[in-house]
Amino acid sequence: MSSKRRSASTNNPPELNREGGNSELNPSLRIDCGISSVDCEEGLTPEFEANIGLVEEEQNEITEIFLQIDQEKEETLAKLHFSDYVKTNFSTANNGSFTENAIKQPLIEKKHELDKTISVAIFVAIQKFMGDVVLTRPNKNTNDRVPIMTKVYRSLERAIKVSRRASVQNPTNNNKESKEYLSYKLKKRNSFLKKFTRQSSNTDDREEKAKKKEKLLREKFDNEPTDYLYDSGPAGVIANLPATEMEILHFIIGHAILRKDIRDELFCQVCKQLTNNKKADSCKKGWVLLSLISGCVVPSGRLFRYIRCFLRDAPKEYHDYSKYTRKIISRTAANGMRYHPPNWLEYQTSLARQYIVLPITFADGRLESIEGDSATTSAELCNRLANKIGLKDFFGFSIFIRVYDKISSLGSGMDHVMDAISECEQVVFGRGQKTEDAPWKIFFRKEMFSPWHDPSYDLIATELIFVQIMKGIRLEEYKVRSEEELARYAAIHYFIDNGCELDEAKLSKSLSKYLSENCLKWGRTQEGWTQAITSSFHEVCQEGKDTGQFKQEIVTEAPKKWVLQFAGLFEAFRIGGPKLTKNDVIVAVAANGFYILDEPYKIKAVLYYYNIVEVFASRAGKVRGQSFTLITIKGDEWTFISPNSQTITKLISTFLDGLRRRSKYAVGLQDFILETKQSKFSFSQGDVIQLVDEDSQREHWSVGINEKTKVKGCFPFDSVYVIPSLERPPDEFLNTFVNMKQDTLSRPKKRGAVVLSTGTIGRHNTHGLDTVA
CATH class of the missing domain: 1.20.80.10 (Acyl-CoA Binding Protein)
Structure with missing residues (x-):
């Protein structure tokens, strides 16, 4: 609950100010909005876009790493060196110095055979990128338009299915690798959520449904092509390494994005190849690779301090490279890891160790150039653009990116701008064109409105x-x-x-x-x-x-x-509440309510804000991930799973809180009578009260006019439900309170009796998002 909401009191009512005033301020909010994508190229399905996410544990790890940067004293780090980590953690068959030979096993011990295969192959890819080995790829298919990231992802999916199929065929075999990896994958990837949770709601026939699931999985497995990366072990992966530098980059860093256990291995392999390396050109490419990796992922907390030491101890001739990488890795730790490997623009600026210049187009045709880096988020871009043009009310303004006829919203939150550009390049690659020629364009425009938007506040x-x-x-x-x-x-x-x-x-x-x-x-x-x-x-x-x-x-x-054209759109999966014809839905957070869409702009259900009592986010389980729940005035509880649950919850909570603060309408939750020597004021359950802003109102009490009797009087907050609406709701809604039982009314009584306030979230620091329920 907001810190501004107060409980009921039996204190004496305040004296009425018969000439009570009314003041209303305009908001200026900033909220994280999720990404909504329209149309995708082959190999870039919405499932694929959503699947390369970070689980909550990884985000917590990033936070801990970033705190470590500030807390760890330089004098402590001065005693540490990367060679200390090598001695303690590298396998006996490997040392920490440059080699032109391939490695036969990972530098760091791996639990899964798949990670061992990937590690050995990535080392060769690193050698190839740095120019230390020359590999030819025979019979290259010039018509192959599937992005490397897509191939890596599909191959990882295949590897899981192989392991899972083995468990199905031999139930007595306790395949630890399959269970652990699959569990991790289910937590991490939204498309698996969609595939499996539909069939797990009824526990009575769980066994029968599991058999059907395995049958469908086996049939799909048998019908899929067989040209996957890991089917022939490390030799097969190496034989199919991509040819161009950008493709090799995507192969190397793409694995680190998708496989958590590969990240430390990747950092260590690059550091190994930079240690005692006498080849200048090789070292330069290695430092570029290290900076690009640092712009996408970060090592574990255990390794992070040693990477800092490695950057600190870099040879003088590579001081500029190490300084640049230190900034990048700190930014990645602060803003979170990426979902896509570097794009061509990142690669070029990394070669020159420069900031990325992003041209942003405004609705009026104006063009502004903003400096960014690999970690730049849409929120940072929005803030800089707003400051540059003097924008005060920039809630709802978002970053959009377009390539050809495909448009995506990055919102104004923590989505990485470079990820969006990478996606555009993959679309271009899918059309058989060069990624450096990708005709992407970034826009700054209005995406959604607050319910109380005032156009006079910011011209x-x-x-x-x-x-x-x-x-x-x-x-x-x-x-x-x-x-x-x-x-x-x-x-x-x-x-x-x-x-x-x-x-x-x-x-x-x-x-x-x-x-x-x-x-x-x-x-x-x-x-x-x-x-x-x-x-x-x-x-x-x-x-x-x-x-x-x-x-x-x-x-x-x-x-x-244009309600839905000016709304935040998010993918979701219904797991609770009134039934729908389809559980895979798109939800829209608009200025007047919450919409459930079967497909873009096809409305299946609407919950106007005056119908919503409360919204909260929670974890629906290790497999299902984040969920959010909406509770209506009638007691319906709509629950959805969405990777944007926190964003959706913050938006709706802020709107409900702001509407209640500005509302002029309440409804009686019980019969109430207040008699004084001068007057008598009363209302019955279900009576509509027009709220009045009184300078003399006392804590826990408010002032209003009973619509039925036209009498003005005082009443305690917990005797009414303040309706989150700027306009008088329809009678059909208000009449629901008249016949409600008291036990049914307990929910709005507890959650809806709030302080009447003219404060505006965003223009008053005390009403910020951190105080929203």
Whole structure:
């Protein structure tokens, strides 16, 4: 619960201020928004995008590592050297110095045979990248358009299935490797969640369903192609190593992203090849590789301190490389590990040890260049852009990236910008083109609104949103209901551009600026559109509004008219609550409520905010991962699994809290009577109370007017439920309180009786996200 919510009190009511005022402030919020992706190339399915995630334990480990950076004293580190780690942890068959020979076993002991195979193969890949060995790849398929990351992922899936199939065929065999690795994979990858949890809700027929599951798994296994990386051991992997430097990078670092137990091995292998290496060119490539690895993953806490020592002890001629890598690895530890290997832009800037310059396009066509690095997140980018243009109200503004006709939202949270660029390059690669020619473009635009958005608070933000809407209407991103409505938008746009002087000839020539190609081609004639817009233009001028007022009007209408186009979209899986025809859903957090979609924009259910009592996130189990639950006023409990559970919960909690603080409506949870010498105030269960902002209100008490009796009076907070809504909810909803039993009313009584406050989250530090339930 918010620290601003208070419990009920039996203290005496305050004296009424009969001239109580009303003040309302506009919010300026920042919340982490999840990524929602539209359309994918072959080999880049939504499941694949979601599957390369980090489990919660790894995120905790990253936090511990980052704290270690600050806490560990330099004098302590001065006593440590990477060679100490080599002596303690390397296998007896390996030393810590450069070699041109292949290794026969991993540097660090591995539990799983798969990790041993990967480790031996990666060492050869590192040698190839650094130029220490020359390998030829015979019979290379020039039409192979499957990204290396996809091949690695599919091969890892195959390896799990092989191990699992062996367990199925021999139930008595306690295949520890299969169970441990599969358990880890299930925790980590969302597509497995979708495949398996559907069939595990009923424990009575669990055994029968397990048999069906294994049969389907075996059938799919038998029908899949056999050209996988690990089927022939290390020799087979080495024989199929990719040819180009970028592909080798993806092969090396991709394994570290997907396999936690490979990360320390990878860092150690590169450090080994940089130790006592007399080849200058080899060393330079090795340092570049180490910086690129550090920009994607971090070693375990045990190894991290020794990597710091290795960077500290770098030879003078490579001091710039080590300094650059130290910054990168610290940033990765702070912002979290990556989901995709480095992109071409990262590789080029790493060679020059420079920051990455990202061109960002605004809705009004403006272009701003922002410096970034491998760890740059969408939140950092949004903050820098907002500061650069003087944006005050930047809640809901997000980073978008486009390649060809595919668009993805990175939100404004912890998603890595470089991951998005890597995905774009994989799409380009899938089309048979060079990754360095990837035509990606990054945008900064409005993605969602708060329920109480005030366009007058930040005119810079309003201008950006207005331009985005008008451009979206012209491109048919935002649909209008009729030609008359479209003519009005065009008329307002023309008025803003030219004032109240209408030149029909000029308007006729500039119709393409206001209307889509389809409208001009299939709708009215050019003369017909000119006449329609002219008629609307005269009506617009008669309204007496200035350009600023029209812009604010259009921005205010946007989240109501295009609810789902201005909402945060997230993938989810329903595991509790009212039944749906499909459990795999998309959920939308919009300005007016929570939407459940069967597919984009096909609404299956809506929970308006006034219907929601509480939302909270929790773990649904080791396999299922993070979940969130919504509790409605009628007691329904909707529960969903989503990798964005925390983000969704924060958004909805903040909206509910903010709406209650601004609400002017409450409903009685019990019969209440207060008699004083001067007056008598009462209400019954289900009566609607119009809340009044009173300067003299005392703690635990509020002031309101009973809609039925029109009498103003005081009442304790816990006797009413403050409705999270800026407008009066429909009678159908309000009537549900009249006949509710007291035990049913206990939930809103506990969770909904909140302090009436005009404070605005985001503009008042005491109401920040850290205080939200």
